[in-house]
Amino acid sequence: MALLEVKDLTLHFKVNEGWVYAVEDVNFTLESGETLGLVGESGCGKTTLGYGISQLLPDNAHVKAGRVIFKGQDILTPSVKKNGTLDAYRPEIRKLRWKEISMIFQGAMNAFNPVQKVGDQIVEAIRTHEKITAQEAEDRVAELYKLVGIPKDRIDNYPHEYSGGMRQRAMIAMALVHNPSLIIADEPTTALDVIMQRRILTEIENIQKKFSMAMIIITHDVSVVANVADKIAVMYAGRIMEYGDVMDVFKRPANPYTKALFGGFPNLKGERKRLASIPGNPPSLVEPPSGCRFHPRCKYAKEICKKEKPPVMTLPSGQLSLCHFAAEVQSGGGA
């Protein structure tokens, strides 16, 4: 049984201008111990999807369809109120959150309360879910600090006394307090310099292996996914365009957007060739394009792409691609 199954998930936001079609028809599964890299550009819905799984969305979010099955149980459907919004305070989901599904937030700079000691904040996260003494909780914090490589004497510091890398490590320590089965990491290293990024990613990988946790890593950086993930889901304008094993998708991309995204990424290794740019701009999610959402920028686009939403195509190599011409795109022809 898969640890996490997301089925036909559709999340929209109600705004003054109408609806923001942020996440549409998303499907994926995650086994325990596995890492899924969720990549896409800003505004493609990747963070909404991640927060949707742990049900941490703002009040104007509406669940239009779908289920989130965690350890065999649908955790989403019971939380949906009559008007379609989410009950973020449902006791069952509050018990699950942080204990089973924890998060590493984007920008650890702001994720901590600035007027409370970091150690106290982590102790609070522990004692919310477990009836243990403050002393026991503090000992656990000390252990976790050792694990993520922060000196013990920094437990009683305030967040501003930490460097960026340390705050990110403290955030990771906090995500680990209950040995969760799933961690959702939203751009965990984006604000860090490369050397620190590399250390944090190595640390996350080690810890994940040690406790066989599953992880969803949300990022815009394709190369980070190549290095840490087992599976990749490429999102564009609210939809998953391509999904599969990292090896398959990187070696033989079968979606025009994936191809274009990889082609626009400079590489430190290999020959220096001119990067291909994608014409146009990412669409507004208030008025997404008809048919395939990538068609206005796609060099393979034909008439059908403007009219019909492409079906999910399963490629012989194993990955799924949301494209009318997935097979042709993968073999390189068809344009």
Next chain:
Amino acid sequence: MAEPILNISNLKKYYEIKQGLLAFRAQPIFVKAVDDVTFTINKGEIYGLVGESGCGKTTTGRCIARLEDPTDGSILFRDKDIAKIPKKELRGFRKNVQMIFQDPYESLNPRFTVFQAVADPLTVHAREQSLEERLDAVVGALEDAGLKNPQDLLGRFPHELSGGQRQRVAIARALVVDPKFIVADEPVSMLDVSIRAGVMNLMLDIKEKFQIAYLFVTHDVAIARYMSDNLGVMYLGNIVESAETDQLINNPTHPYTRALLSAVPIPDPDYEWVDVPIKGDIPSPINLPKGCRFHPRCVWAKDICKETSPETVEVARGHFVKCHFASEMYGNEEPPPEVPEFDSGDEAEHDAG
């Protein structure tokens, strides 16, 4: 062939920190943001300056554009030292040297239309122009910046443009006065991947077409490699290594360069990570380590590194390295020495657990 357009030698920029009530009695404390930086930028070439946050790369760029007054050193532009000349006499220089900033959301005045923003430099540098001439110049610059239908954009405000369009307007504003040299400070780091490649290619095309030289400041080594003809790696106010781009990427010699390059993620799932040979964290630029500034983090460091600051050595033609052991390190592919656990730098010491 390579004709220098800008010679920067021994550039220094120190900031004094004033602290406390009794600051006037204390010894002044300085942050040495840029300390003794020397390099040359050639006509029609891109010089990439890479380093982590706080290494002084942005300050170097701002000094060269004279947005900051250098503390010491010289910046020779067409045989004239512009490091020392007073602000009033800078106008001729400013026409030749333009700047592109990181965040196009902040570098464009929200109350200026595209026409006003791009024409603004002309009101200073080409006062005698008629309105028609100015309009032509603006439309021309917008076209050069790769914006389609520039006529339609003239009356728009920045909030009506996408991020990529905004950065292109900022590039047009730099191009409109026909500069010889552009300082670009992280010009693509705020842009999305699908937009980024287009803007980078545009900057390369502009370089070819108008023979403009750039100083390209970035934290992203892969981007620096893509853009630059020559590269300089900065660490704590020093350029620790510089060479022609491929030479530097293929033969990283300084221990810091090696650590930096090995930490860069590669967009290829087959690529095997190698361990990054570096200890601890970047020290505070106020209390710089004695001797070589990198020695507390260097896994190759010997006693001499703790005492004396290394000279810059030319290890191959045009390849400069600021390290005591530069010649031994050059081309030496032996794995870095193991770091004993008890000596793994300040913070990393606790990594052992």
